[in-house]
Amino acid sequence: MSRITATFSQLKAQGRKALIPFVTAGFPYADVTPELMHAMVAGGADVIELGVPFSDPSADGPVIQKAGDKALAFGIGLVQVLDMVRVFRTKNQITPVVLMGYANPVERYNQKHGTTTNIAINAALTGARSPFVRDAATAGVDGVLIVDYPPEECEDFAADLKAAGLDLIFLLAPTSTDERMAQVGQMASGYVYYVSLKGVTGSGALDIGAVQAMLPRIRAHVAVPVGVGFGIRDAATAQAIGQVADAVVIGSRLIQLIDDLPRDQVAPVAQEFLQGIRSALDS
Numbered sequence: 001m002s003r004i005t006a007t008f009s010q011l012k013a014q015g016r017k018a019l020i021p022f023v024t025a026g027f028p029y030a031d032v033t034p035e036l037m038h039a040m041v042a043g044g045a046d047v048i049e050l051g052v053p054f055s056d057p058s059a060d061g062p063v064i065q066k067a068g069d070k071a072l073a074f075g076i077g078l079v080q081v082l083d084m085v086r087v088f089r090t091k092n093q094i095t096p097v098v099l100m101g102y103a104n105p106v107e108r109y110n111q112k113h114g115t116t117t118n119i120a121i122n123a124a125l126t127g128a129r130s131p132f133v134r135d136a137a138t139a140g141v142d143g144v145l146i147v148d149y150p151p152e153e154c155e156d157f158a159a160d161l162k163a164a165g166l167d168l169i170f171l172l173a174p175t176s177t178d179e180r181m182a183q184v185g186q187m188a189s190g191y192v193y194y195v196s197l198k199g200v201t202g203s204g205a206l207d208i209g210a211v212q213a214m215l216p217r218i219r220a221h222v223a224v225p226v227g228v229g230f231g232i233r234d235a236a237t238a239q240a241i242g243q244v245a246d247a248v249v250i251g252s253r254l255i256q257l258i259d260d261l262p263r264d265q266v267a268p269v270a271q272e273f274l275q276g277i278r279s280a281l282d283s
Contacts, residue, residue, distance in 0.1 A: 003096040003142045004167050004190040007046055008225045008246065017242040017281050018191075020227055021274055022049040022100065022251030024067035025084055026076030029263050034087040036258075039267035041095050044278025049145070049249065052081050052101030059147045059171075059195075063252040067259070078105045078132070082139040089140035096142040098169060098190070103148045106132050133160040143167035143190045151183040158187050171195055172218060174210065181221035191225040191247060194218060196232070208240045215244055235280035242281045250277060 001009075011018055021040050025033050037048055051064065053071040060068065078101075085097055113131040136144065143166055149157060151170065161168050167190030172181060174195070184192060196211050211228055218226055228241045229249030238248045257273055258266045 002167050007096055018046040018247035019044050019278055020047045020247050020249045021045050021254055024051040024071055025081040026071030026074050027067040030074035032266050033084045035267050037088045039271040043271035043274030047096045049098045049100045052105050054102045063255050067255050078109045085139045098143040100145040130160045133164050137164040143169050145169040151187050185222040188224055191227050192222050194228045195230045196228050212244050235276050238277045239280040
């Protein structure tokens with residue numbers, strides 16, 4: 001059982017919902033991420049989504065794009081992100097970590113860190129051919145969400161992740177068909193992430209009624225827990241979504257709060273904000 005599955009099982013037994021905050025690795029300071037991750041756990045995070053900075057994101061709105069640009073300017077790439085997870089794991093072996101990003105950094109990582117020989121050796125030892133999957137697993141990553149890897153194009157990647165004990169998380173959207181939900185349901189593990197609105201992160205007003213209507217359709221095809229994100233900005237909306245979803249994902253608002261703060265205030269402000277969300281979910 002993966003850390004993600006174990007976490008959701010424990011929360012279900014307690015009658016509680018998962019709080020999944022998202023932050024961009026290397027933002028707002030290059031070296032603050034492990035400290036920030038610990039603060040998020042102290043604030044009530046059950047799973048952490050760690051964004052891998054990328055120059056051309058397709059799903060991220062201006063807030064997360066800005067965070068990614070700042071992290072890239074610091075020289076933060078996938079190598080550094082995995083190092084951050086390793087540092088986090090020296091003090092926390094419990095909280096699941098999910099990397100969220102795009103195909104390009106993963107493909108480039110595999111090009112730079114893989115050779116025919118070491119890929120063959122890795123496959124023989126772990127069943128996984130991808131250097132990224134190998135290194136993510138050893139760093140302490142629990143799941144991966146790659147925005148531009150649709151189910152029909154990532155069967156080998158999914159097999160690598162499964163061999164290494166990592167969960168593969170997919171996005172579903174208001175426009176997803178029953179056929180797409182069924183495809184995702186066959187491959188997804190850990191949880192699925194339902195994008196609550198049409199658009200990019202942080203955009204639009206959350207239509208709670210539409211989310212409530214969509215979740216039964218998703219659950220008809222998907223056996224794993226369903227988290228909801230995009231547009232959740234405060235305790236009230238988090239509480240409303242928590243009444244129908246298995247998890248609440250919150251990112252843009254958190255990133256806005258820590259942007260431009262002095263370094264020593266980043267972790268405390270994030271922790272305080274998440275404590276308010278956690279209290280609302282548990283009330």
